Amino acid sequence: MKKIVLSLTLVASLYADHFNMPKTTNTTYQNECGSCHMAFQPSFLNQGAWKKIMLNLNKHFEVDASLEQVDQQTILQYLMENANSRLKNPNNEISITKLPWFMHEHKRLQARATANPKIKTLSNCMACHTRADKNDYDEDNVRIPR
Ligand code: HEC
Ligand code: HEC
Incomplete structure (x- = not known):
């Protein structure tokens, strides 16, 4: 039963590989x-x-x-x-921001992030994902500072 629930969760979540986070x-x-x-x-x-x-x-x-x-x-x-x-x-890259999925998801934001003193770097997750520290990366809670 546990296995079935688990695989349903995986199917439900497109990016399950990365975003199924424990707290x-x-x-x-x-x-x-x-x-x-x-x-x-x-x-x-x-x-x-x-x-x-x-x-x-x-x-x-x-x-x-x-x-x-x-x-x-x-x-x-x-x-x-x-x-x-x-x-x-495969290379045990230590920068989350250099992983392929991350770069794909954030590539159009790179220039904007570094140019904005309220963001500075894409490593600053909380600047945009307002509830990132609550394990919440939901689209609805993203606010890109102007
Ligand atoms: C004294 C300050 C400091 C402390 C304490 C610290 N870090 Fe960092 N960490 C940094 C800096 C600076 C960066 C680089 C951020 C950047 O590139 O903008 C970083 C980056 C990272 C990154 C990569 C983020 C990215 O850009 O993808 C990870 C992962 C990380 N730290 C994990 C840890 C862990 C685990 C600990 C606790 C053992 C820790 N850090 C404690 C300063 C710190
Ligand atoms: C400049 C603003 C900004 C910064 C900084 C940022 N993100 Fe994002 N992130 C976004 C936007 C916009 C999206 C795409 C909209 C969405 O799907 O949430 C996104 C998407 C995501 C997603 C996919 C969400 C999903 O459900 O598809 C994850 C996970 C994520 N970011 C994690 C992070 C992490 C971890 C950091 C810090 C290391 C970070 N982000 C830094 C703006 C940002």
């Missing part, structure tokens, strides 16, 4: 990985990519995001349990 419920993850940018939902990357990120926090996109070992371990485990195993990401 970000881990407090350590939210606190430590949500201070500089939003705590990106674990299902936006696969295990290999999250592992790469978590093992190189001292050189994290030009910043030092190192953690105490106990927090690093907690977060790594949380990400391994919730990563997206069906995401097409």
